[in-house]
Amino acid sequence: MASIFTVFILLSMFFACGRAEEKQFSHIQLGSALHPETPPMSWRSPSGHFEFGFYQQGNGFMVGIWLVGVGINNITVVWTASRDDPPVTRNATLNLTKDGLVLITEQGWEKLISARTSDSAYFAANMLDSGNFVLYNKSYSIIWETFSYPTDTILGGQFLSSGGQLFSNLSETNQSTGWYRLKMQYDGNLVLYPVNTVDDYSDAYWSSDTYKNGVVYYRLYLNDTGLLQIINSTRNSVKDLYSSSASNNINTIYRATLEINGFFRLYSHTYDETGTLNSSVIKWSALDDLCKVKGFCGFNSYCTLNDGKPYCLCLPGTDFIDANHKSLGCESDFLEVGCKDGREDVASYNINTTENMIWEDIPYMDVPMSTKEECGNSCLEDCNCGAALFIYSQCHKQKLPLRYVRRDSDKQTTAFFKVGLRSIKSWNESDHIPPVHVFTSKKVLVQVLVLILGFTAFSFLALGISGLFMFKIRVLRYKRLKESETLGMTLNIFSYDELKSATNGFKDELGKGSFGTVYKGNLYKGKKFVAVKKLEKLVEEGEREFRAEMQAIGRTHHKNLVRLLGYCAEGSKRLLVYEYISNGSLANILFKGVRRPDWDERVRITLDVARGILYLHEECKTPIIHCDIKPSNILMDEFWTAKISDFGLAKLLMPDQTRTFTMVRGTRGYMALEWQKNTPISVKADIYSYGIVLLEIICCRKNMDVNVSKPEEIVLSTWVYNCFVARELDRIVGNEEVDKRTLENMVKVALWCIQDEPILRPSMKSVVLMLEGITDVAVPPCPNSAST
Ligand SMILES: *[C@@H]1O[C@H](CO)[C@@H](O)[C@H](O)[C@H]1NC(C)=O
Ligand SMILES: *[C@@H]1O[C@H](CO)[C@@H](O)[C@H](O)[C@H]1NC(C)=O
Ligand SMILES: *[C@@H]1O[C@H](CO)[C@@H](O)[C@H](O)[C@H]1NC(C)=O
Numbered sequence: 001m002a003s004i005f006t007v008f009i010l011l012s013m014f015f016a017c018g019r020a021e022e023k024q025f026s027h028i029q030l031g032s033a034l035h036p037e038t039p040p041m042s043w044r045s046p047s048g049h050f051e052f053g054f055y056q057q058g059n060g061f062m063v064g065i066w067l068v069g070v071g072i073n074n075i076t077v078v079w080t081a082s083r084d085d086p087p088v089t090r091n092a093t094l095n096l097t098k099d100g101l102v103l104i105t106e107q108g109w110e111k112l113i114s115a116r117t118s119d120s121a122y123f124a125a126n127m128l129d130s131g132n133f134v135l136y137n138k139s140y141s142i143i144w145e146t147f148s149y150p151t152d153t154i155l156g157g158q159f160l161s162s163g164g165q166l167f168s169n170l171s172e173t174n175q176s177t178g179w180y181r182l183k184m185q186y187d188g189n190l191v192l193y194p195v196n197t198v199d200d201y202s203d204a205y206w207s208s209d210t211y212k213n214g215v216v217y218y219r220l221y222l223n224d225t226g227l228l229q230i231i232n233s234t235r236n237s238v239k240d241l242y243s244s245s246a247s248n249n250i251n252t253i254y255r256a257t258l259e260i261n262g263f264f265r266l267y268s269h270t271y272d273e274t275g276t277l278n279s280s281v282i283k284w285s286a287l288d289d290l291c292k293v294k295g296f297c298g299f300n301s302y303c304t305l306n307d308g309k310p311y312c313l314c315l316p317g318t319d320f321i322d323a324n325h326k327s328l329g330c331e332s333d334f335l336e337v338g339c340k341d342g343r344e345d346v347a348s349y350n351i352n353t354t355e356n357m358i359w360e361d362i363p364y365m366d367v368p369m370s371t372k373e374e375c376g377n378s379c380l381e382d383c384n385c386g387a388a389l390f391i392y393s394q395c396h397k398q399k400l401p402l403r404y405v406r407r408d409s410d411k412q413t414t415a416f417f418k419v420g421l422r423s424i425k426s427w428n429e430s431d432h433i434p435p436v437h438v439f440t441s442k443k444v445l446v447q448v449l450v451l452i453l454g455f456t457a458f459s460f461l462a463l464g465i466s467g468l469f470m471f472k473i474r475v476l477r478y479k480r481l482k483e484s485e486t487l488g489m490t491l492n493i494f495s496y497d498e499l500k501s502a503t504n505g506f507k508d509e510l511g512k513g514s515f516g517t518v519y520k521g522n523l524y525k526g527k528k529f530v531a532v533k534k535l536e537k538l539v540e541e542g543e544r545e546f547r548a549e550m551q552a553i554g555r556t557h558h559k560n561l562v563r564l565l566g567y568c569a570e571g572s573k574r575l576l577v578y579e580y581i582s583n584g585s586l587a588n589i590l591f592k593g594v595r596r597p598d599w600d601e602r603v604r605i606t607l608d609v610a611r612g613i614l615y616l617h618e619e620c621k622t623p624i625i626h627c628d629i630k631p632s633n634i635l636m637d638e639f640w641t642a643k644i645s646d647f648g649l650a651k652l653l654m655p656d657q658t659r660t661f662t663m664v665r666g667t668r669g670y671m672a673l674e675w676q677k678n679t680p681i682s683v684k685a686d687i688y689s690y691g692i693v694l695l696e697i698i699c700c701r702k703n704m705d706v707n708v709s710k711p712e713e714i715v716l717s718t719w720v721y722n723c724f725v726a727r728e729l730d731r732i733v734g735n736e737e738v739d740k741r742t743l744e745n746m747v748k749v750a751l752w753c754i755q756d757e758p759i760l761r762p763s764m765k766s767v768v769l770m771l772e773g774i775t776d777v778a779v780p781p782c783p784n785s786a787s788t
């Protein structure tokens, strides 16, 4: 009897232990369900600090994870499922099935929240104390976890993987994708950007300065005790962003969040023994000045702090687009006077000089200058210049609209703004030329508006921790950001799959070039259009050489060159990602008559193209011979600015540009004679092609055209030379009203460019000076005289 009793006691103890153990691992079983308003509404973590379930957003509900007791309504959402989908109604259900977490809406739609990532079926789930919601298979291996899909927050123990991003909330009460992103780049840098940008340093407003040349699989990691660091693939620290000195308090939860206003901050939340929140502290912030967050103020306006609060004001010479919505930005309030023969009408403008103003946009021209005054005058005289910034003895000239401008009393800078003397206000009474609005893009306006509304809601968070110390760091950072440009941090590395999905499986073909086919695509949820070029017929080349080439191209920044945004080099696949240029090629507008540009516009285009080539030949770090200048390689952007594409690629096909090539590249009709003669190719080959393009722009026809009325007109270059000698240049432009002196000047330049003998052709620098009318043009000899 006693022994039976003992067995009974032992058995009951055994069961008790078993139960205790079961409770400790109280998994959520298959078949469990949650509802928005009838219990169970959420699953809690054992500590009670985190909950997974439905939370209210607007009149509906979203599924997510939140921290209990912190923030508005006592919850702070740290993860959301399908954040950009509309909220569901109160009759929705969330079921845990063997296929995963299924959200069933009132209408009966089923949405799988946890995609299957392994072959095995789901068996149970758990809300862990770390804030990670996990799904197990039958052998209790974690096969899905919310920590792998961060939204705007990472928690203690969580990583932001290489290539991963956090996106800010839209507003305090709306968790959908907002206006800022934090990216852990493949190049090792952790960078903050406004959301509708590509990974370009000119849009970055903070970086961790951990850039490495090439692909490194760095990750951002927050450990349980508040150590925020960037680690390499062997988990060694590359840089500690924040390390705590406090003792390990198991009652403290750390979270690093990209906030609505664009700040990236680390918080600690400490609970007392009873589990109620005792304190919330900001431990670290990536930056502390709201005016440094790019995109806070609209175009042509600048950000300035007043009592720690940011305000947007208009630049000199501009006025609010809408005085009731200052965040929309500003537009110029004077009439632009057209540029005559490449020279500015200086009497129509004033220069306004303002100190302590700074912007970090890419200038179209940087010139070393010894005095401020020189810089201001140089802007006044340059038709393209809208503003100039004098800093570190450099004059950075900029076109309007300006972005990312701010006032910073710590900055020893002088900014110059060109202000027209005839205001738009006085125009109504006087004459009747329509005013030129420098800036208006509805889409951008709307974006900026929404952005700012978000900000106003959150501006109370703008507690600045200013001081000399932070200033020093900022200056250093600014310098490093500048330096990283030369290192080539600007380029984004894409995976093949990323580009495949960006182009919708390479569906939308934009055209075929000498190097491969170009497809239209979009990145960042359709917010940025790009052109993706699939390279074909490449010389066998290692990945490293290819990357080096790409970095060289990526370093080029000029307003008349198409920007390379990134590339992909995976196995034998080579793809380039360019900015998307909306108005097609010059060939289309010149030859297809889609929209024949008028004379002034054509004159401007010839200069645009010449300046682009000049930059390639003489102004960028590694001189680049284009080798294939032709109208179909010149693209027109939304402002009808010409941009040269496909530069720097010739080298990929022909390893050494200066040697003799066996394979003829280039395009017939634009090729200089030396291509056929096996003589070395130099920059002069591009000059020849430019000469032909110049003639084609002047006459709006192809160099070779058999559909002309008279046989002597078939070859344009020959016909133009004959007309020039006969002093009958009028004939080549037909009935069109053109400025005769400009016409003759341009023809003479073109005839010099197409000389058979390379030595006779001018350099690009001389071409630009001659076209601008700064140097005179001698009478050219017959282009073929040297060889005949
Ligand atoms: C959140 O913002 C998105 C985008 O503006 C909007 O479509 C959605 O209706 C908003 N949700 C709520 C609950 O306000
Ligand atoms: C938040 O929690 C505090 C204390 O726990 C409580 O007094 C307060 O009513 C709660 N607020 C809301 C909106 O639930
Ligand atoms: C994001 O939105 C959720 C509610 O929609 C809120 O709980 C959370 O605090 C917000 N995050 C930030 C950083 O404002």
Ligand SMILES: *[C@@H]1O[C@H](CO)[C@@H](O)[C@H](O)[C@H]1NC(C)=O
Pocket: 089, 090, 091, 106
């Ligand atoms: C939810 O369902 C009930 C009955 O099934 C219905 O009366 C109610 O209107 C529904 N609620 C909403 C918000 O649609």
Ligand SMILES: *[C@@H]1O[C@H](CO)[C@@H](O)[C@H](O)[C@H]1NC(C)=O
Pocket: 031, 032, 033, 093, 094, 095, 097
């Ligand atoms: C989801 O759960 C609810 C409540 O447990 C149940 O009535 C419903 O049949 C489940 N649906 C599915 C598809 O499993």
Ligand SMILES: *[C@@H]1O[C@H](CO)[C@@H](O)[C@H](O)[C@H]1NC(C)=O
Pocket: 118, 120, 121, 137, 138, 139, 140, 141, 143
């Ligand atoms: C659970 O997943 C782990 C890891 O993926 C795997 O090794 C194991 O075989 C799976 N177990 C079952 C029962 O599928």
Ligand SMILES: *[C@@H]1O[C@H](CO)[C@@H](O)[C@H](O)[C@H]1NC(C)=O
Pocket: 223, 224, 225, 226, 227, 243, 244
């Ligand atoms: C977190 O980092 C600290 C160093 O600051 C270290 O002492 C601690 O062991 C780390 N915690 C974990 C869980 O790795």
Ligand SMILES: *[C@@H]1O[C@H](CO)[C@@H](O)[C@H](O)[C@H]1NC(C)=O
Pocket: 232, 233, 234, 235, 236, 237
């Ligand atoms: C990571 O960093 C450590 C220490 O700097 C270094 O020894 C290790 O080689 C690095 N690992 C990789 C994969 O670069």
Ligand SMILES: *[C@@H]1O[C@H](CO)[C@@H](O)[C@H](O)[C@H]1NC(C)=O
Pocket: 270, 271, 272, 273, 278, 279
């Ligand atoms: C709560 O915070 C106060 C000061 O912020 C501190 O003095 C106190 O010790 C804390 N209590 C606990 C239980 O941590």
Ligand SMILES: *[C@@H]1O[C@H](CO)[C@@H](O)[C@H](O)[C@H]1NC(C)=O
Pocket: 315, 316, 317, 352, 353, 354
């Ligand atoms: C420059 O512009 C600012 C702002 O519009 C104005 O306050 C200032 O007086 C101007 N300075 C000069 C010298 O015109």
Ligand SMILES: *[C@@H]1O[C@H](CO)[C@@H](O)[C@H](O)[C@H]1NC(C)=O
Pocket: 424, 425, 426, 428
């Ligand atoms: C000028 O005239 C246009 C319409 O003719 C009007 O919309 C605009 O407000 C006027 N501007 C000023 C400054 O009077």
